[in-house]
Amino acid sequence: MKKFISVILAAVLLFSVSATAAAASEQVTLNVYNWGEYIDLSVIDRFEEAYPNIKINYTTYDSNESMYSKIVSGAASYDIVIPSDYMISKLIQEDMLSELDFGNIPNYKYIGEAFKNLSYDPDNKYTVPYFWGTVVVIYNSAHIDEEDVKDQSVNLLWNEKYSGKILMFDNPRDAFALALVSLGYSMNSENADEWKEAAELLNKQKPLVQAYVMDAIFDKMESGEAWIAPYYAGDALIIQESNPDIRYYMPKEGTNMFFDSMCVLKTSEHKKEAETFINFMCEPEIAALNAETVGYATPNTEAKKLLDPAITSNEVVYPSDDYLINNTDVFVNLSQETQKIQSDLWTDLKIESSEGEDEGSAVSSITIIAVVVVIAAAAGIIYAAVRKSKRKKAWEQDDSENK
Amino acid sequence: MNKLSAKTRITLTAPFTVWMAVFVVVPIGLVLFYALTDASGSFTLQNLSSIWAYRKTYVLSLELAFVATVLCLLLAYPLAYSISKMKARRQQTMVLLVMLPMWMNFLIRTYAWMTILEDTGLINTFLKSFLSLFGFQFQGFSMINTNGAIILGMVYNFLPYMILPIYTVLTKIDGSVIEAAKDLGADGFNIFTRVILPQSVPGIISGITMVFVPAVSTFIISKLLGGGMTFLIGDIIENYFLGNTGEVNYNVGAALSLVLMVLILISMGIMNRFDGEKDPKGGAPV
Numbered sequence: 148m149k150k151f152i153s154v155i156l157a158a159v160l161l162f163s164v165s166a167t168a169a170a171a172s173e174q175v176t177l178n179v180y181n182w183g184e185y186i187d188l189s190v191i192d193r194f195e196e197a198y199p200n201i202k203i204n205y206t207t208y209d210s211n212e213s214m215y216s217k218i219v220s221g222a223a224s225y226d227i228v229i230p231s232d233y234m235i236s237k238l239i240q241e242d243m244l245s246e247l248d249f250g251n252i253p254n255y256k257y258i259g260e261a262f263k264n265l266s267y268d269p270d271n272k273y274t275v276p277y278f279w280g281t282v283v284v285i286y287n288s289a290h291i292d293e294e295d296v297k298d299q300s301v302n303l304l305w306n307e308k309y310s311g312k313i314l315m316f317d318n319p320r321d322a323f324a325l326a327l328v329s330l331g332y333s334m335n336s337e338n339a340d341e342w343k344e345a346a347e348l349l350n351k352q353k354p355l356v357q358a359y360v361m362d363a364i365f366d367k368m369e370s371g372e373a374w375i376a377p378y379y380a381g382d383a384l385i386i387q388e389s390n391p392d393i394r395y396y397m398p399k400e401g402t403n404m405f406f407d408s409m410c411v412l413k414t415s416e417h418k419k420e421a422e423t424f425i426n427f428m429c430e431p432e433i434a435a436l437n438a439e440t441v442g443y444a445t446p447n448t449e450a451k452k453l454l455d456p457a458i459t460s461n462e463v464v465y466p467s468d469d470y471l472i473n474n475t476d477v478f479v480n481l482s483q484e485t486q487k488i489q490s491d492l493w494t495d496l497k498i499e500s501s502e503g504e505d506e507g508s509a510v511s512s513i514t515i516i517a518v519v520v521v522i523a524a525a526a527g528i529i530y531a532a533v534r535k536s537k538r539k540k541a542w543e544q545d546d547s548e549n550k
Numbered sequence: 551m552n553k554l555s556a557k558t559r560i561t562l563t564a565p566f567t568v569w570m571a572v573f574v575v576v577p578i579g580l581v582l583f584y585a586l587t588d589a590s591g592s593f594t595l596q597n598l599s600s601i602w603a604y605r606k607t608y609v610l611s612l613e614l615a616f617v618a619t620v621l622c623l624l625l626a627y628p629l630a631y632s633i634s635k636m637k638a639r640r641q642q643t644m645v646l647l648v649m650l651p652m653w654m655n656f657l658i659r660t661y662a663w664m665t666i667l668e669d670t671g672l673i674n675t676f677l678k679s680f681l682s683l684f685g686f687q688f689q690g691f692s693m694i695n696t697n698g699a700i701i702l703g704m705v706y707n708f709l710p711y712m713i714l715p716i717y718t719v720l721t722k723i724d725g726s727v728i729e730a731a732k733d734l735g736a737d738g739f740n741i742f743t744r745v746i747l748p749q750s751v752p753g754i755i756s757g758i759t760m761v762f763v764p765a766v767s768t769f770i771i772s773k774l775l776g777g778g779m780t781f782l783i784g785d786i787i788e789n790y791f792l793g794n795t796g797e798v799n800y801n802v803g804a805a806l807s808l809v810l811m812v813l814i815l816i817s818m819g820i821m822n823r824f825d826g827e828k829d830p831k832g833g834a835p836v
Contacts, residue, residue, distance in 0.1 A: 212794050212796065295741050319796055320796065358777025371670050
């Protein structure tokens with residue numbers, strides 16, 4: 148009896164596979180738009196092998212904002228995007244995401260309960276979480292005194308002792324969040340005065356900062372060029388792989404907890420195939436593969452079991468629920484006014500330096516003066532030479548006339 | 551042969567005219583439109599007046615681009631001149647060498663400079679270990695994340711654009727003109743200043759244009775080599791269009807671009823005037 152059933156099941160399965168294959172025999176191209184270095188690229192090949200009629204066109208972005216402006220401009224049409232929490236709530240507010248048919252995403256059942264119905268998508272209609280993580284403070288233990296990191300404070304980023312060796316986020320949302328947290332305010336503050344205070348703190352930090360960077364943090368921390376940087380927890384692990392002196396901690400003042408979730412855009416013409424892709428990404432084996440490569444925390448409970456226990460027991464990658472509840476905050480979409488304040492304050496911070504950074508402008512003015520002197524000298528020599536030769540000619544002419 | 555019929559002329563220029571219309575005139579029209587309207591599409595001068603806040607950034611961008619252009623010119627002219635004096639086969643090799651770096655991606659080349667200039671980079675590591683052989687303690691130069699590093703990046707990346715047009719012009723100078731000058735008793739210096747230099751002015755002008763314009767609007771060089779410490783005007787325009795700082799505003803972004811375009815046009819105008827003045831005085835081949 149059992150055999151009979153399995154034969155029937157196999158037949159049904161075969162039939163349904165061939166049926167779907169026949170129905171969708173035409174090639175479909177899915178445009179997937181994801182963060183850079185945020186997938187194990189072999190996953191795409193495996194997907195295309197499993198679904199030969201779907202081709203993946205995979206492109207990447209480096210900030211939520213550039214992703215947003217690209218999809219708003221309509222310059223390219225994407226099917227799947229993987230933005231972060233506050234950007235998702237913005238996309239939902241602007242009616243740009245389509246509601247998912249979870250019937251097509253059976254693997255959604257592997258997503259942990261703690262990662263469903265999150266604040267940016269309260270009824271969980273639009274998103275399937277891909278990765279989550281927190282912002283941590285990374286430092287090089289070969290150069291930083293034990294004393295200075297003992298209190299595990301975010302203020303290490305403002306420590307004058309390490310002037311010129313500190314890196315900072317080159318995006319205002321993350322940078323301001325650190326300053327706001329340091330001041331004890333909410334990183335989702337809507338109070339203009341609190342933002343101004345945070346901006347002052349960032350201005351104070353500026354002379355200590357070596358550079359404002361995003362992905363360049365990897366290089367600069369690995370080589371020891373910089374010693375202190377705030378960054379995303381998963382990346383801290385990757386940096387540590389190439390430089391064993393790297394340590395990191397979760398700031399005691401609290402930090403940002405972020406989610407990157409898979410969504411399907413309303414403009415997508417292949418919603419069903421997109422859901423197939425999302426479902427594939429939630430396959431425990433695939434999710435584990437991605438988590439291993441990317442280093443961020445996976446919300447997929449089955450995938451987590453497949454991972455190296457050394458990673459899953461790491462408090463920084465998978466912090467305790469206690470810390471998450473008490474010390475972390477998720478970004479929400481700021482109001483239009485606050486976004487404008489943030490933008491203006493950030494631009495001021497970057498413009499101020501052009502006058503504030505004496506050393507740099509001194510260098511450039513010296514070069515300018517040198518150049519001007521050289522030009523003036525050259526012009527003088529040329530002018531003198533031309534006059535001399537003219538005079539000589541006039542002489543010669545006089546001479547010949549006299550003769 | 552000299553005169554084409556009107557019909558042929560139109561047919562021949564049609565592809566280019568269409569190209570220019572679609573990809574140059576329309577975008578400039580769009581920039582103008584966005585610069586002079588607000589979010590709702592009605593006319594305003596607000597965008598242009600709000601730009602006053604960025605005057606320092608304009609000055610800094612123009613300053614850096616100016617220095618980079620002058621340095622390019624000073625480096626490129628002697629090189630282009632000596633290449634143009636070489637044997638034909640040698641010239642080919644040299645031009646190839648000039649263009650060689652352009653085969654690599656612009657970003658990768660700039661990234662490479664980052665690791666060269668860093669405190670723990672190539673130059674400093676070498677100097678430190680070299681000097682420590684003799685017992686010197688060397689702190690290292692701090693080169694990265696300064697305006698000097700930005701200028702270096704500009705010069706390095708845009709130098710070929712200065713060398714090539716000057717070289718092309720120099721090779722086209724008729725050798726018999728120089729012989730004639732020699733016959734008339736001009737010495738080497740006079741040949742250069744009164745025959746060669748004036749005839750190479752068109753090359754210099756196009757070289758300056760091709761270096762200055764991308765240098766003044768760059769944003770990636772300042773980000774990578776300047777450490778994101780100072781915004782150049784390109785950074786601010788990028789931010790307004792991409793919303794990296796949280797605010798997307800095509801109107802102010804377009805106004806910034808418009809002002810930049812006008813500034814570039816003015817500098818080009820001044821330069822072309824310079825060209826015009828030089829020609830009649832200089833040794834035009836007669």
